[in-house]
Amino acid sequence: MKYTRNLFAVLLTSITLASCATEQKAEDGWTDLFNGKDLTGWKPVAGTATFEVVDGTIVGSAVAGSPNTFLITEENYGDYILELDLKIEHLSSNSGVMTRGQFDPAARDGKGLVYGYQIEADPSERAWSGGLYDEARRGWLYPLDLNPEAKTAFKMGEFNHYRIEAIGDEIKTWINGQPVAYVVDDMDKTGFIGLQVHSIQKPEDxxxxTSFKNVRIQTExxxxxxxxxxxxxxxxxxxxxxEYEKENGWKLLFNGQNADGWKGAYKETFPESGWSVKDGVLNIAASDGRESANAGDIVTTEKFAAFxxxxxxxxxxxANSGVKYFVTLSEGNTGSAIGLEYQVLDDDNHPxxxxxxxxxxxxxxLYDLIKADKNARFIKxxxxxxxxxxxxxxxxxxAHYLNGVKVVEYVRGSQEYRDLVAISKYEKWENFGEAEEGHILLQDHGDDVSFKxxxxKTLK
Incomplete structure (x- = not known):
C-alpha cells in the first residue's frame, strides 16, 4: 500500500507539473506552428521545390524549372503576431513569408497560384528584406528605399529573426529587432502563412x-x-x-471632402469650375490641353520650407500635369506658376x-532638369x-520617389544644380527654385488628372 501511495504521489506530481507547463504556454499566448519534427499542419503548393525537416528546422531546396513554391499552413489566420527565424545561404535564394496569403488552385492550368502580402527576404545588393511585396498582384507596396536604414538588418548566411504584425488593416515588420516596414491596406483580412522557396534562373543553383525555424504565432x-x-x-x-503618423507630424493637405487649404494660383479663392472634389478624389477636368489656361493651377494657402x-x-x-514646390507666385508670369516640378505625365502618349x-x-x-531614373515595372x-x-x-x-522607389536626387543651390538650370527653360528666372519657402502647386494642363x-510633414 505504501508503494502504491508513493507511486500515486509521483504520478500526481507529474500531472501537476505538466499542467503547469501547459498553463504557462497558454499564458504566454504563443502557439508553435512548426512542431520541430515534421510538417504536420503544412502543405506545399504552386511549385515543385522540396521541404524537409532537418534537426528541428524546415529546409526548402530549390528545383530547376519550378516556379515559386510555398509551404503554407492548412489553417487561415486573421489578426496575429508572427515570429520566425529565416536563413538564406546563397544569393539566388530570394525568399519571403506570406502574410494572410491567398491561393487559387485553378490558376496556371490547375498548377495553382499563391498571391497576396509577402514579407521579403532579399539577399541581393538591393537589400529590401522585410519590405512588403504583393505577390502575383500589385507588386511592391513597401520598397526599402522608404526606410534605407533597415537595409542592413538582414544578415546573409545567418538566421534572421522576423516579427510580423498583421492587426486590422496594419502590417508592420521587424528584422532582428529593427523596424522595417509599415503598411496600411485592407485588401486581405485573413489568409494562410507561407514560407517561400523562390524559382531559380540557373540550373546550377x-x-x-532556405531554412526556417521557431515559427510561432499569437492570435489573442x-x-x-x-x-x-x-x-x-x-x-x-x-x-x-x-495615430502614428499624426504623432510624427504628418497632416493631410487634402481632406477628401472639400478644397479647404487650397486656392487658385494668383487668386484669393478656389476656382469655381474645372477642379472638383468627389468620392475623396481631387480632379482637374479635361479642357483643351493648354497649360493653366482654363481653371488654372491651385496652390496650398500655406507655405513650406523643408518637408x-x-x-x-x-x-x-x-495626360499632362505636375506637382510643383517652392512656388512663390512672385514672378508675375503668364501660364503655370513657376516652381520646381515633379512631372506627372503619360510618358507613352504625351509628346x-x-x-x-x-x-x-x-x-x-525634376521637370526640364533631371530625368527620373525609373524602372518600367514600378510604373502603374x-x-x-x-x-x-x-x-x-x-x-x-x-529626392523624388515613384511608388516607393527613389528616382531623383539633387541639392538645391549647388553648382551642379545651377548648371542644369542654366541650360533649361528656367535660365531666365533669377535664383530659380532656391526660395526659402513656397507653396505646393497642382497643375492644370488641360487634361483629366486626379489626386488623393x-x-x-514639416522637417526640422
Whole structure:
C-alpha cells in the first residue's frame, strides 16, 4: 500500500507539473506552428521545390524549372503576431513569408497560384528584406528605399529573426529587432502563412537551401509593438492618417471632402469650375490641353520650407500635369506658376516625354532638369494610381520617389544644380527654385488628372 501511495504521489506530481507547463504556454499566448519534427499542419503548393525537416528546422531546396513554391499552413489566420527565424545561404535564394496569403488552385492550368502580402527576404545588393511585396498582384507596396536604414538588418548566411504584425488593416515588420516596414491596406483580412522557396534562373543553383525555424504565432490579446523611430507609412486608406503618423507630424493637405487649404494660383479663392472634389478624389477636368489656361493651377494657402510630401495621382491617356514646390507666385508670369516640378505625365502618349534633354520631362522627373531614373515595372499604367513623394531636407537635399522607389536626387543651390538650370527653360528666372519657402502647386494642363492622399510633414 505504501508503494502504491508513493507511486500515486509521483504520478500526481507529474500531472501537476505538466499542467503547469501547459498553463504557462497558454499564458504566454504563443502557439508553435512548426512542431520541430515534421510538417504536420503544412502543405506545399504552386511549385515543385522540396521541404524537409532537418534537426528541428524546415529546409526548402530549390528545383530547376519550378516556379515559386510555398509551404503554407492548412489553417487561415486573421489578426496575429508572427515570429520566425529565416536563413538564406546563397544569393539566388530570394525568399519571403506570406502574410494572410491567398491561393487559387485553378490558376496556371490547375498548377495553382499563391498571391497576396509577402514579407521579403532579399539577399541581393538591393537589400529590401522585410519590405512588403504583393505577390502575383500589385507588386511592391513597401520598397526599402522608404526606410534605407533597415537595409542592413538582414544578415546573409545567418538566421534572421522576423516579427510580423498583421492587426486590422496594419502590417508592420521587424528584422532582428529593427523596424522595417509599415503598411496600411485592407485588401486581405485573413489568409494562410507561407514560407517561400523562390524559382531559380540557373540550373546550377538547384539544391540551394532556405531554412526556417521557431515559427510561432499569437492570435489573442495582441499587444502591438511600437515603432520607436519615425518610419514612413504607406497608408492606402483614403485621405486618412494613422495615430502614428499624426504623432510624427504628418497632416493631410487634402481632406477628401472639400478644397479647404487650397486656392487658385494668383487668386484669393478656389476656382469655381474645372477642379472638383468627389468620392475623396481631387480632379482637374479635361479642357483643351493648354497649360493653366482654363481653371488654372491651385496652390496650398500655406507655405513650406523643408518637408516630406506624399501624394497619389491618376492619369488619363495622354495626360499632362505636375506637382510643383517652392512656388512663390512672385514672378508675375503668364501660364503655370513657376516652381520646381515633379512631372506627372503619360510618358507613352504625351509628346512632352520626348522633349527637353535626355528624358528630363518624363514622369517623376525634376521637370526640364533631371530625368527620373525609373524602372518600367514600378510604373502603374494609365487609369491606375501612382504614388509620388518629394522630400526636401533642411540642408536642401531633395529626392523624388515613384511608388516607393527613389528616382531623383539633387541639392538645391549647388553648382551642379545651377548648371542644369542654366541650360533649361528656367535660365531666365533669377535664383530659380532656391526660395526659402513656397507653396505646393497642382497643375492644370488641360487634361483629366486626379489626386488623393496628399499629406505632408514639416522637417526640422
Amino acid at each position: 538547384a539544391g540551394r537551401k 490579446n495582441l499587444e502591438p509593438k511600437p515603432f520607436e523611430k519615425d518610419i514612413f507609412v504607406v497608408n492606402n486608406s483614403l485621405n486618412a492618417l494613422t 516630406d510630401l506624399a501624394f497619389e495621382f491618376k492619369l488619363t491617356e495622354g 512632352d516625354a520626348k522633349m527637353g534633354r535626355d528624358g528630363n520631362r518624363t514622369m517623376a522627373s 499604367p494609365v487609369g491606375e494610381w501612382n504614388k509620388g513623394r518629394v522630400v526636401v531636407t533642411p540642408d536642401n537635399k531633395v 492622399n496628399i499629406k505632408i
